[in-house]
Amino acid sequence: xxxxxxxxxxxxxxxxxxxxxxxxxxxxxxxxxxxxxxxxxxxxxxxxxxxxxxxxxxxxxxxxxxxxxxxxxxxxxxxxxxxxxxxxxxxxxxxxxxxxxxxxxxxxxxxxxxxxxxxxxxxxxxxxxxxxxxxxxxxxxxxxxxxxxxxxxxxxxxxxxxxxxxxxxxxxxxxxxxxxxxxxxxxxxxxxxxxxxxxxxxxxxxxxxxxxxxxxxxxxxxxxxxxxxxxxxxxxxxxxxxxxxxxxxxxxxxxxxxxxxxxxxxxxxxxxxxxxxxx
Ligand code: PAF
Numbered sequence: 001x002x003x004x005x006x007x008x009x010x011x012x013x014x015x016x017x018x019x020x021x022x023x024x025x026x027x028x029x030x031x032x033x034x035x036x037x038x039x040x041x042x043x044x045x046x047x048x049x050x051x052x053x054x055x056x057x058x059x060x061x062x063x064x065x066x067x068x069x070x071x072x073x074x075x076x077x078x079x080x081x082x083x084x085x086x087x088x089x090x091x092x093x094x095x096x097x098x099x100x101x102x103x104x105x106x107x108x109x110x111x112x113x114x115x116x117x118x119x120x121x122x123x124x125x126x127x128x129x130x131x132x133x134x135x136x137x138x139x140x141x142x143x144x145x146x147x148x149x150x151x152x153x154x155x156x157x158x159x160x161x162x163x164x165x166x167x168x169x170x171x172x173x174x175x176x177x178x179x180x181x182x183x184x185x186x187x188x189x190x191x192x193x194x195x196x197x198x199x200x201x202x203x204x205x206x207x208x209x210x211x212x213x214x215x216x217x218x219x220x221x222x223x224x225x226x227x228x229x230x231x232x233x234x235x236x237x238x239x240x241x242x243x244x245x246x247x248x249x250x251x252x253x254x255x256x257x258x259x260x261x262x263x264x265x266x267x268x269x270x271x272x273x274x275x276x277x278x279x
Contacts, residue, residue: 207229
């Protein structure tokens, strides 16, 4: 049975007597197959598993979807129970940010001023700030993140390395819907037709990877080719499509044929979708 806990004190007291290793999956709820894949990996290596369910206002910019972000605690609890999560932690804003006393985490600009950070100002600072607080509360041995939010994963690794957390960061592969669209809470905003259109995002990523791996194009040329492909799909508006090194998300040399990612953010009917592929 999954225990639902709402306060930091109650969670800490429950965790003081839990079996180790302790695993932790931070989420904003509205759990989908991507989250379930994290739960499965975590269950395999941890004796106790905590999943947090908190829509973090700090990581939403003005005009973004904080208010309408899907929330469904009952369905999330059912998913946690079905998958044997031990604790679902559902704190209030005040519980996480008491009296607005917040230690804001400042990240290196090399991580925040690229890719999604160019348009989502302060987003990663908001993510790092809530994770700093949650990691301190849970004090887990393992933390689990999906590779769809790839830039976020690099932020998490930076946070653990630079803020003295002892947790091991595990990253799990992207889970896709049957048409190739990466699983995301925001897919709930899309109609069936829009999802079919959005499936072209993954096609563009695969095209770029194929063009590099077969030696036809350099990463830069492959990027242009995929941008042309996406420009022909009505309703899709590309925010960025870029190649970044696997090492640290720095720019990729034109000589590279592996050891990097193509990452993209695309807008469709007012919904922002991100995806990536490793080359
Ligand atoms: O990926 C998410 O759902 C959120 O960014 C996270 C990591 C739970 C922080 O609020």
